[in-house]
Amino acid sequence: MVDFHTHILHNIDDGSKSIEESLEMVKILMSQNIKKVCLTPHFYPDRTSFDDFLTARKEAYDSLKSFCDSFDIEFLLGSETYFIDNLFNYQNISQLCIQDTNLLLLELPHNTSFSDIFFTRLQKLMSDYHVVPVLAHIDRYPMLTANNDIIDELLSTGCLTQLNIASIKNGFFLDKKIVQLLKNKKIHFLGTDCHNLTNRKPEFSIYFELLKKKLGNGFAEGFINDSLVILKKQSYKH
Numbered sequence: 001m002v003d004f005h006t007h008i009l010h011n012i013d014d015g016s017k018s019i020e021e022s023l024e025m026v027k028i029l030m031s032q033n034i035k036k037v038c039l040t041p042h043f044y045p046d047r048t049s050f051d052d053f054l055t056a057r058k059e060a061y062d063s064l065k066s067f068c069d070s071f072d073i074e075f076l077l078g079s080e081t082y083f084i085d086n087l088f089n090y091q092n093i094s095q096l097c098i099q100d101t102n103l104l105l106l107e108l109p110h111n112t113s114f115s116d117i118f119f120t121r122l123q124k125l126m127s128d129y130h131v132v133p134v135l136a137h138i139d140r141y142p143m144l145t146a147n148n149d150i151i152d153e154l155l156s157t158g159c160l161t162q163l164n165i166a167s168i169k170n171g172f173f174l175d176k177k178i179v180q181l182l183k184n185k186k187i188h189f190l191g192t193d194c195h196n197l198t199n200r201k202p203e204f205s206i207y208f209e210l211l212k213k214k215l216g217n218g219f220a221e222g223f224i225n226d227s228l229v230i231l232k233k234q235s236y237k238h
Contacts, residue, residue, distance in 0.1 A: 001032075001033055001034050001035060001036075001204065001208070001224055002034070002035070002036040002037075002038070002189065002190070002224070002227050002228065002231070003029055003034050003036070003037050003038065003190070003191055003192050003194075003202070003204055004038045004040075004098075004105070004134075004162050004189035004190060004191040004227070005038060005040050005080065005105060005136060005137070005162055005164070005189075005191025005192065005193045006025075006029075006037055006038060006039060006040060006191065006192060006193070006194050006202065007040070007041060007042070007080075007193070007194060007195045008022050008025050008026060008037065008039055008064070008194065008202075009022065009039050009041050009057065009060035009061060009064060010022045010060055010063070010064070011056075011060060012041045012042075012056045012057060012060050013041045013042040014042070014195060015041065015194075015195045015196065016195070016196065017196070019063055019064065019067065021196065021197055022060075022064050023064070023067055023068070024197060025194060025196075025197065025202045026064070026068060026071065026073065028197075028201070028202045029073070029192075029194075029202045029204065030071060030072065030073050032202075032203075032204045032205035032208075033205065034073065034204055035072075035073060035074060036073070036074045036075075036076060036231075037073060037074070037075055037076070038075075038076045038078050038098055038105070038191070039057075039061065039064075039075055039076065039077050039078060040078045040079055040080040040098075040105050040191075041053075041057055041060075041079060041080065042079070042080050042082065042107070043079040043080065043081045043082065043096060044082045045081075045082060045084060045086035045087045045089070045090075046082075046084060046086045050090055050093075053079075054095060057077065057079070061075070061077055075099075076098050076099040076100070076101075077098075077099045078096070078097060078098040078099060078103075078105060079096040079097075079104075079105065080105045080106075080107050080136055081093075081096050081104060081105065081106055081107065082107050082109075083106045083107065083108050083109070083121075083122075083125070083133075084109065085121075087125070088124070088125075088128070092129070093129050093131070094129070094131075097131060098134075098231075098234075100235050100236050101231065101234040101235050101236065102130060102131050102132050102234055102236075103131070103132050103134050103160070103230075103231070103234050104129075104131040104132065104133050104134065105134050105136050105162065106133045106134060106135055106136060107136045107137075108135065108136075108141065110140070110141075112141065112143075113143075114143055114144075114150050114153075114154075119153065119157065122154075122157060122159070123157060126157070126158060132158060132159070132160060132234060133158075133159045133160070134159070134160045134161065134162050134188070134189060135154065135159055135160070135161050135162065136162050136191075136193075137162065137163070137164045137167075137191075137193055138151075138161045138162065138163060138181075138187070139163055139164055139167035139178060140164075145177045145178065145181070146177070148186075151181070151186050152186075155186060160188040160189065160230065161186065161187050161188055161189070162187070162188065162189040162190070162191050163178065163181075163182075163187045163189070163190055163191070164191060164192070164193045165190045165191065165192060165203075165204055165207040165208065165211075166192070166193075166203065166207055168207050168210055168211055168214070169207065169210055179214055179215065182211070182215060182219075182223070183215065183219075185226075188226070188227060188230055189227050189230075190204075190208075190223075190227070192204050208220065211223075
């Protein structure tokens with residue numbers, strides 16, 4: 001299984017605060033049969049420089065990797081990039097993508113209106129940088145979960161979507177909408193969006209089991225396979 005969205009790297013954003021906490025988060029995911037983990041610290045183009053972000057990410061990753069070489073888990077380095085106009089200041093953003101792919105995990109401002117202007121900017125991002133946006137935690141945007149037309153328009157542009165897996169059990173109405181989106185194959189990746197060992201834990205299996213109960217083992221396993229196929233298809237190494 002793949003955890004597509006994590007904040008395991010320590011001392012780089014609001015995620016893990018120590019290498020010890022990072023290691024414990026990795027071990028917990030391994031105990032839940034997670035085989036691939038995307039390391040996706042926040043990148044805010046208006047708060048930090050591109051080079052400073054890459055340097056901090058590398059330092060945190062090298063430290064984590066030195067403790068995990070014997071672990072049966074694969075790390076894919078990436079980012080959760082905040083989609084604002086400052087991002088267009090850079091000539092090349094490929095290093096923000098999920099490692100060895102052109103998949104860019106994209107966080108939207110909470111007040112995103114999904115207007116024509118938004119779609120124009122999104123298409124510019126895709127054409128200028130040749131990336132495939134993966135919209136992070138789409139469960140957080142009421143306009144997306146309430147309006148299938150907007151999601152359909154996003155998918156028609158070539159965007160993909162990521163769901164925070166805990167939202168599978170997050171209130172009756174949202175739960176029904178999420179399940180419907182999953183059934184209709186409008187969600188492509190699942191992630192814990194884990195930040196720590198307290199209020200935002202790396203909990204995957206408990207919600208995945210709930211997904212199996214709601215949609216059946218066959219659907220759940222098929223979803224995993226589909227996610228892996230997308231990762232391979234978008235990989236430079238396939």
